[in-house]
Amino acid sequence: MIKFSIWRWWAIVTKEFIQMRRDRMSFAMMVGVPLMQLVLFGFAINSDPKRLPTIVLAADPSVFSRTLIQALTNSGYFQIVKVVHHETEIEHWLALGQAQFALTIPIDFSRQLVRGERPALLLEADATDPAATSNALGTLNVLIPTVFDRDLVGPLQHLRSKPAAVELRVHRRYNPDGISQYNIVPGLMGVVLTMTMVMITALAITRERERGTMENLLATPARPLEVMIGKIMPYILIGYVQVTLILIVAHFFFKVPMLGSLGLLYGIALIFIAANLAIGITFSTIAKNQLQAMQMAFFFFLPSILLSGFMFPFRGMPAWAQQIGEVLPLTHFSRLVRGILLKGNGWEESLPELWPIVIFMVIVIILGMLRYRETLD
Amino acid sequence: MSNLVISVHGLSKFFGKRCVVNQFALQVERGQIYGFLGPNGSGKTTTIRMLCGLLTPDAGEGQCLGYNILTQSEEIKRQVGYMTQKFTLYEDLTIRENLDFVARIYGMSKRRQRVTDSLQQLGLMERAHQLAGALSGGWKQRLALAACLLHEPQLLLLDEPTAGVDPKARRDFWGQIHQLSVQGITTLVSTHYMDEAERCHRLAYIAYGNLLVDGTVSEVINHSNLIVWSVKGDKLWQLQQQLTPLPGIEQVVPFGNVLHINGHQAELLQHSLAPWQADNRYEWQRSQPTLEDVFISLMQQSQDNSI
Numbered sequence: 001m002i003k004f005s006i007w008r009w010w011a012i013v014t015k016e017f018i019q020m021r022r023d024r025m026s027f028a029m030m031v032g033v034p035l036m037q038l039v040l041f042g043f044a045i046n047s048d049p050k051r052l053p054t055i056v057l058a059a060d061p062s063v064f065s066r067t068l069i070q071a072l073t074n075s076g077y078f079q080i081v082k083v084v085h086h087e088t089e090i091e092h093w094l095a096l097g098q099a100q101f102a103l104t105i106p107i108d109f110s111r112q113l114v115r116g117e118r119p120a121l122l123l124e125a126d127a128t129d130p131a132a133t134s135n136a137l138g139t140l141n142v143l144i145p146t147v148f149d150r151d152l153v154g155p156l157q158h159l160r161s162k163p164a165a166v167e168l169r170v171h172r173r174y175n176p177d178g179i180s181q182y183n184i185v186p187g188l189m190g191v192v193l194t195m196t197m198v199m200i201t202a203l204a205i206t207r208e209r210e211r212g213t214m215e216n217l218l219a220t221p222a223r224p225l226e227v228m229i230g231k232i233m234p235y236i237l238i239g240y241v242q243v244t245l246i247l248i249v250a251h252f253f254f255k256v257p258m259l260g261s262l263g264l265l266y267g268i269a270l271i272f273i274a275a276n277l278a279i280g281i282t283f284s285t286i287a288k289n290q291l292q293a294m295q296m297a298f299f300f301f302l303p304s305i306l307l308s309g310f311m312f313p314f315r316g317m318p319a320w321a322q323q324i325g326e327v328l329p330l331t332h333f334s335r336l337v338r339g340i341l342l343k344g345n346g347w348e349e350s351l352p353e354l355w356p357i358v359i360f361m362v363i364v365i366i367l368g369m370l371r372y373r374e375t376l377d
Numbered sequence: 378m379s380n381l382v383i384s385v386h387g388l389s390k391f392f393g394k395r396c397v398v399n400q401f402a403l404q405v406e407r408g409q410i411y412g413f414l415g416p417n418g419s420g421k422t423t424t425i426r427m428l429c430g431l432l433t434p435d436a437g438e439g440q441c442l443g444y445n446i447l448t449q450s451e452e453i454k455r456q457v458g459y460m461t462q463k464f465t466l467y468e469d470l471t472i473r474e475n476l477d478f479v480a481r482i483y484g485m486s487k488r489r490q491r492v493t494d495s496l497q498q499l500g501l502m503e504r505a506h507q508l509a510g511a512l513s514g515g516w517k518q519r520l521a522l523a524a525c526l527l528h529e530p531q532l533l534l535l536d537e538p539t540a541g542v543d544p545k546a547r548r549d550f551w552g553q554i555h556q557l558s559v560q561g562i563t564t565l566v567s568t569h570y571m572d573e574a575e576r577c578h579r580l581a582y583i584a585y586g587n588l589l590v591d592g593t594v595s596e597v598i599n600h601s602n603l604i605v606w607s608v609k610g611d612k613l614w615q616l617q618q619q620l621t622p623l624p625g626i627e628q629v630v631p632f633g634n635v636l637h638i639n640g641h642q643a644e645l646l647q648h649s650l651a652p653w654q655a656d657n658r659y660e661w662q663r664s665q666p667t668l669e670d671v672f673i674s675l676m677q678q679s680q681d682n683s684i
């Protein structure tokens with residue numbers, strides 16, 4: 001039997017709001033952290049990777065092939081690591097993530113080129129991390145129309161004209177969208193929420209215990225659920241402020257498309273925020289002091305950021321890491337946000353990613369309530 | 378319902394292997410003011426915490442306000458006003474916000490009015506918007522007391538409520554407690570002040586976990602069998618040094634220009650004092666033991682196992 005009194009719960013909510021308002025430093029952090037991370041991850045870490053491992057399937061070894069490979073290497077973005085002889089090898093290399101690109105030069109390439117038939121080059125890219133591929137692909141688009149100009153001399157000179165003598169077909173594998181900030185900024189929303197929400201609430205009950213105010217609170221008739229949800233409440237609002245902030249920056253600075261419903265996004269964010277707050281509160285029922293609570297928050301934060309697909313492409317991770325990742329709310333939330341913003345996913349498409357978060361939250365809240373000590377023992 | 382507001386027996390608490398409260402028994406009647414005394418670390422706070430359900434006793438049972446202390450702590454909490462020894466209100470809330478919070482938690486009607494009344498009674502109306510953490514120690518105590526009275530509890534458990542409070546405020550406080558007592562509100566109050574002990578209807582003295590004495594002030598004094606001599610004269614400090622090591626003399630305490638000497642064993646004491654009583658530089662007189670004499674002698678007799 002769970003007894004819950006609205007007025008006692010409300011007493012806790014108002015108290016928490018006042019205390020939050022008084023603690024200017026934490027308040028500033030809650031706004032500062034998302035902005036700082038946006039700048040760091042949005043700009044700084046979005047580097048321009050070069051010398052990406054590339055494999056070539058040259059079915060037609062000719063002067064043109066050599067020119068092409070030379071040009072790729074000279075551009076600085078591609079490093080030919082292997083010349084393969086069969087298509088299945090391409091599949092293998094890309095799947096393992098050992099090659100970022102695979103270039104296929106078809107059998108009749110030089111003959112068709114000479115005849116002016118505009119042969120097609122196929123470039124397959126592992127675009128799971130689009131940041132890694134986008135610049136290289138851009139370069140290629142500039143390079144291809146003129147790459148054979150030095151070879152096309154004499155009677156072949158007329159082939160230099162437009163359209164280009166060859167056609168480049170790019171297959172962005174695993175991630176057809178291929179825009180890094182579209183990917184990173186929505187992912188960042190979950191990262192920021194996880195970090196701040198878990199940390200702040202992890203301190204909530206430990207602080208009361210350390211200051212001794214817990215003794216007073218325990219001597220009142222306030223029940224564990226009232227205290228826990230009462231403490232969570234004000235931070236849900238903070239979470240919404242962070243979500244809004246990130247959406248504004250995403251829209252105006254990074255031009256991230258927002259195809260889906262923002263209402264749905266806010267609804268899902270509520271569940272995700274609540275899940276993280278529940279984790280924090282549960283941590284603070286276990287931790288003996290504020291330092292321990294902090295450490296536990298980090299202990300949770302690290303796998304979240306590393307294994308959720310935010311840092312490393314999820315599909316590139318080993319199976320065990322993926323299994324851990326599937327448990328973490330951040331993994332599902334990142335997919336949800338990307339799905340809604342970039343693909344315009346609706347309620348139905350979101351549901352399969354939503355329930356793992358809900359289950360996680362319910363288990364954590366039950367754990368927290370079991371751990372919440374109603375005595376000082 | 379019986380007239381007993383607190384009735385517990387066999388109450389014990391261990392921290393690790395150490396027994397902090399040992400087989401504690403106490404009966405408090407409705408409207409009584411019960412003084413709870415004992416040296417530091419003797420288990421007063423621990424006992425009070427067990428009474429209001431903040432600690433689970435390792436042994437023993439009993440009731441508080443008719444509710445079982447082991448199973449019905451929720452009901453007990455609703456009707457008990459517990460004032461902690463340390464200040465445990467929120468230092469980052471203002472005085473009014475703290476009282477408001479308490480009133481809300483107990484679901485009180487006419488909340489604003491009651492908080493305002495309480496502030497007025499405290500005399501903190503003008504400072505209601507000051508942070509509680511900024512109050513002086515004594516004022517914090519007074520605020521904490523006001524907070525624990527706010528929900529009109531039937532039983533007050535006060536853990537050193539007047540520590541650091543000035544004499545006038547202490548007198549007001551005791552006046553208030555006696556007034557509440559007339560209305561049938563029971564108080565169990567721990568204190569280290571003897572003058573406060575004398576204002577209680579009954580006293581319980583606990584030392585290192587064991588309840589040693591339980592009774593009215595005069596019972597406690599009469600049952601102590603302590604023989605007290607007071608002596609006047611000059612160079613009393615010299616006399617004090619000479620008397621202290623003698624057999625049968627338990628305490629030699631100066632009170633202004635009088636020295637109090639006491640002990641339990643009449644003959645031994647008499648024998649030790651005889652030569653000095655013959656000395657006409659000193660003026661000797663038998664006197665009544667004070668509560669302090671009694672308690673200190675109790676403390677010396679009991680084994681300190683607290684450290």
Ligand SMILES: Nc1ncnc2c1ncn2[C@@H]1O[C@H](COP(=O)(O)OP(=O)(O)OP(=O)(O)O)[C@@H](O)[C@H]1O
Binds near residue numbers: 421422423424462
């Ligand atoms: N949480 C705890 N863990 C371990 N030991 C404790 C704990 N709380 C109290 N004690 C020990 O129990 C003994 C009794 O402590 P308690 O606080 O009840 O004494 P007290 O009579 O209130 O003392 P004081 O007059 O100093 O307030 C002390 O020796 C103390 O060290």
Ligand SMILES: [Mg+2]
Binds near residue numbers: 421422462536
């Ligand atoms: Mg104490």
